[in-house]
Amino acid sequence: MSSSDDMLQAVDDFVQTEIGSERFLLVDESFGGYLARALTRRRADQVLGPALIDTQVGRITVRLPRVGW
Numbered sequence: 364m365s366s367s368d369d370m371l372q373a374v375d376d377f378v379q380t381e382i383g384s385e386r387f388l389l390v391d392e393s394f395g396g397y398l399a400r401a402l403t404r405r406r407a408d409q410v411l412g413p414a415l416i417d418t419q420v421g422r423i424t425v426r427l428p429r430v431g432w
Contacts, residue, residue, distance in 0.1 A: 371401050378406065389413040 364370055376381075386413045391399040396415040403410045 368396070371398055371405075374398055374402055375405060378402070378409075382409075384409065386411050390416070392416040 364373065369382040384424070386409050389403065391413065393416075396413070399413040399415060403413050
């Protein structure tokens with residue numbers, strides 16, 4: 364593999380072979396998060412959602428609800 368596009372294609376081929384047309388969740392870390400975002404776009408009808416761990420996705424502000432203990 365010589366590029367990120369090659370890696371994305373390898374992941375997409377794996378999904379096609381192992382998962383087929385079933386819906387699925389993605390969990391990725393670091394660089395895998397970039398691939399997950401691309402795969403989510405490529406297979407939007409299948410991906411239920413990505414869980415991105417330690418992945419820079421741009422400047423995002425998330426407001427979490429306050430939970431009382």
